[in-house]
Each structure stands twice: as C-alpha cells, then as structure tokens.
Amino acid sequence: MNVKATWLFFLWLVTSASYAADEQDLVKHIMASVTAEKTYGTQLLERVVNINSGTDNAAGVKAVADVFAPEFKALGFQVTWLDGKSFNRAGHLVAEYGKVGPKLLLIGHLDTVFAQDSEFQRYQPVDERYVRGPGITDMKGGDVVMLLAIKALKAAGVLDRLQLRVVLTGDEESRGTPMSLATQALVEAGDWADIALGFEDGDSNPETAVIARRSSANWALTVQGRPAHSSQIFQPDVGDGAIFEMARVLNGFRQSLSGQTLLTFNPGVVVAGTDTGLASDGRGKAFGKANVIAAEARVTGDLRAISAEQQQQAWIAMAKIAADSLPHTHTTFSYEDRYPPMAPTEGNKRLLALYSRASEDLGYGPVRAVDPRKAGAADISFVANHVNMALDGLGLMGAGGHTDQETADMDTLVSLAARAALLMARLADY
Structure with a gap:
C-alpha cells in the first residue's frame, strides 16, 4: 500500500470510528x-385525556x-391557533420551528369520537402497564x-438542524365542511414539507408502521321503477321494478370488482318501496306493500x-354497471371522493427502512x-402525495380504539418516542 493509500485508509478508519461514536x-x-x-x-397524557374533546x-x-400550545412554545416553536368556524369545527393547532435543514411535517389530532354526553370520560389505570381512557391511543x-x-x-442538540411544522387537527374523526377549508392547513403543510410523519397508532402493533392507507369515499344509488300491482311485474309495459334493479346493480358491483386487491366497497344503508327517503346522517324511511311493485330504492x-x-377505475366500472338498467327502470350513480389514498411508494418504503433501523439500533x-x-x-392521507416520503402509525399503541375499552400500553411510550426521535435525528443528515 503506498503512502497516499495508507493515509486515506487511516482517515477512513478515524472518520468511521468518529461517526460510530457520535451515533x-x-x-x-x-x-x-x-x-x-x-x-x-x-x-400530560392524563391531563389531556381527562378533557372531553369529541369533535363536536x-x-x-x-x-x-391550549394544553399543548405552551409545551411547544417552551421548546421554541411559533404556535398558531387556526379557528375552524369557516369549516364548522373547532380549529387546528399549528407549531413551527427552524429555518435550516430538511422540512418535516408532524401530524396529530386533538379530537376524539367520544361526545360530551359519553359515559367514557376519564383516564383510568388498569394495572402497572395499561391505562384506559377516551382518545388515549386515538390519538392523544x-x-x-x-x-x-x-x-x-x-x-441531543439536533433540533436546530431540522425544520419542523406540527399540525394537530381538530376534526380528524369527523371532517369539517367544506373539506377544502378543513384540510387547507394540512395540504399547505404537505406542499411545504419534504417528509411527513403521522403519529396515529396504526394497527396498535409496535412491530409495524404504516406506509400505505386506503382512500375513503362515498357512493350512492337512486333507483326509479314503474309502480304497479305486483301481479304485473316483468310484463313488457311494467318492467322489473326498483328493487330488482337495485339488486342487479349491487350484484354487478360485486361480480365485477370484488376480486381486485385492496379494493373494497360496501352498501351500508338501503331503503326501498313505494315512497322512500334517506338523509345525510344515514337515517332512512320507506313505505310500501307486498303486493305493489317498488317505485324507488x-x-x-x-x-x-x-x-x-x-x-x-372503480368509479368508471360502477357507473357503467348502473347505467345498464333493466326495463322501465333508471339508476343514477353518484360518488364523492373524500380521503385520498396513501399509496405504498418507494419513498415511503425507504422511510420505513430508516425507521426500522432506528428501532433496531x-x-x-x-x-x-x-x-x-x-x-x-x-390525516396523513391528505399530504402523502405532496411529499417525498411519508410514514404513519408512530403513536402510542394499545387496543379498543373508538370504544369504551380504549386502552394504552404505556410500556410503548418510551420506545415509540425514542424511535421517532432517532429517525428524525438521522433525517437531519438524509
């Protein structure tokens, strides 16, 4: 080995050793x-769990x-409360830090599914490890x-090498309207950020994290048939009626689309008869008789x-099936895109690998x-397509979310915070 090569090898050893020591x-x-x-x-967790913060x-x-705001201020963050009157909700808390380094968006939410009149209101230790409480994992x-x-x-002296924007929404459990205003702070933060980290609890398993979330969308069918005495059904001048048409469409959806990987669709509410009504809150009414062909569904x-x-592609297929109506019936198919999907991108997979390495270390x-x-x-669904990498499911683990048995495994508090901190510290050099 010549002198130059020897020197370079020595320098590599010293640098590697120094890096290992620093790590x-x-x-x-x-x-x-x-x-x-x-x-x-x-x-702090007990304090916020004991405050009812049902979305409404x-x-x-x-x-x-107001509990979290001074905590972020004490760490040097600029904190803003975004009032939610314009989208019919309480609002969002935004905290910002730093002017140099990678831009990280950290996502949480303040609201829970438990209304003010819920009987489930307090932080309740179960034993030395587990604690029950409303919103304790989802997601205070x-x-x-x-x-x-x-x-x-x-x-650890790393915070000043990062730019952080924290968005704690007030309507994750029941999104405000119009949605464009309700999600504006998230979308703007996603446009600003390089990387997004969500602190929801995923599937409540500390051995997993979320690189993909499916979308959430709504669809509806309004079916019209020709009313007549039941004895005349299927006659050329009467047709098949609204209920058979509805059944045709739903079965067509099932036959055409049910085999697609990770695509699911579910008819949750059905009303049919001579006179029907279905409100936006899911409450329906129907009147009809066994010997009368249904006029509506x-x-x-x-x-x-x-x-x-x-x-x-699913919307296109469903609309085509709905349009091929039975005799003397007509079906209107409509849909509403709500939460976009978080696709399992290569960037998300790389971020998971970094997180996994931090966990192992x-x-x-x-x-x-x-x-x-x-x-x-x-919430991360609204920003995943705006950033280079996204990862969710980093929050406190447990079981029973959205029920009065919502329980946190407090043994995961330290491990999850340490993993997130080490990941972010390494992202400062990514």
Missing part, C-alpha cells in the same frame, strides 16, 4: 431524554390545544409521543382503494409495514 452518543442521549421524560409524558365539542378541542397518546420525541431532539355505501388510479427490533386493510384513512 452511539446520539442513541444514548435520546434514550436518556425520553426515559427521563416518561413521568412528565404520562402526567369545540370548546373541549380548543382546551386540549400519539401527540404526547411526538412531543417527547421533539424534546429528545432538543436535548336508495343505497349509500363507501369505497376504499389503495391508489387514485384504482379508485377512478435502540434495541426494539425491526419494524414491518402494516397491511393496508388494517389501517383506515387518516
């Missing part, structure tokens, strides 16, 4: 910070925001995980797809992708 110090700093903050995080309880949602626990991770970044349902292309083992069938639509 070990970073891991130690993050673990020490998160561990030291566990009691603080637990107390605007004052409660704002009260939870995720908001706390996020905050502990940011505190760990600051303690109405159906509402949902559809979930893994990509925008799959969803659009912290001693928590590898992390794999959640089956998209087990991850519903969420």
